[in-house]
Amino acid sequence: MKAAIWEYFNEFVRLLKTIQPADIIDIVLVALLVYKVIQMIRSTSTARIAKAVVLILLLSWATGLFELHVLNYLMSRVLDLGLIALLVLFQPELRRGVEKMGGASLREIISPRERNKEINDVISQTVSACEAMSRERVGALMVFERSSRLDEYFKTGTIIDGRVSDQLIRNIFFPKAALHDGAMVVRDGRVTAAGCVLPLSGNQQLSADLGTRHRAGVGISEVSDAVVVIVSEETGTISVAVGGMLKRHLAPQTLERLLLNELAPGEDGKKRGALSGLWSKVKSGKDESNEK
DSSP states (O other), rough: HHHHHHHHHHHHHHHTOOOOOOHHHHHHHHHHHHHHHHHHHHHHHHHHHHHHHHHHHHHHHHHHTTTTTHHHHHHHHHHHHHHHHHHHHHHHEEEEEEHHHHHOOOHHHHHHHHHHHHHHHHHHHHHHHHHHHHHOOOEEEEOOOOOOOHHHTTTSSSSEEEEEHHHHHHHTTTTTTTTEEEEEEEEEEEEEEEEEEEOOOOOOSSSOOOHHHHHHHHHHHHHOOOEEEEEOTTTEEEEEETEEEEEEEEOOHHHHHHHHHSOOTTTSSSSTTTTTTTTHHHHHTTOOOOOO
C-alpha cells in the first residue's frame, strides 16, 4: 500500500515538473469558463434546463453501456439538436457576456475599485430617492441582484435597462405610474426591469401589519441572496430584507451604511465592518430601529 502511494506521489511530482506556462494559462482559462457557466445557470429556470441536459447525457451513456442501440441513437440525435437549442436559449446571456468582455477595461477586470465606485453612486442615488419617497409616503420595492440570477422574474415586468438615478426611481414608483405596484430590479448597477411580480413569503412570524410589498420583499430574499429595499406607502418607513430577515424603520444614514456593507465589499473582498453585527442582532430578536 505504501509503495503504491509513494509511486503515485513520484508520478505526480514528475508530472508537475513537465508543466509549462501554457498549461497554467490553459487551466486558468478553463477554470474561468467553468465559473462563468456556473454563474449563468444559477437562476431557477436555467438550472432546470441544466438538469435536463445532465439527465440526457446520463441516458445517452447508459444506453451505450447496455447496448440499447435504437434508444442510444435517439439520444445522440437529441444531443445534436440540443446544442443548437442551448445556443438559442442562452442567447441573451451569451450576448451579455460578450458585451461585458468587449466593454470592460483592463483596470475594471484587475481591480474592483471602478466597480465599487459605480456601486457607491447607485447606493447614493437609491438612498436619496428613498429619503424623498419616505417623506412623501410613496411605496417602493427595489431588488438588488447579487449572485442569484433573477431572470425568471423579469418576464413578469417591463425591461428598462437604465442607469440608476434618483429621478428614475421616483418616476417608476410615482403613484400614478404604470409600474409603481411591482418591483424594480437592479443588476450590475443598472435598472434592468420594473413592475416585476415577486413571490410572497410564507413566514408566519412576520408582523401582521406588513402588506404585500413587504411580504414580497422578504419572499424574494428567502429564495435568493438579493438585497431588497422597501418603502412603506402607509407610514413612509424604510426597510431592508436580506436572507429572509427584515430590518424596519431605518434612517437614510443607516440605509446607506447597510447597502454599502451588503453591496460594496472592501477591496479584500470582505464586507465592510460598519454593520457587521446588524443581521445577527435581527436574527436574535434585537432591533436597533425606532420601532415602537
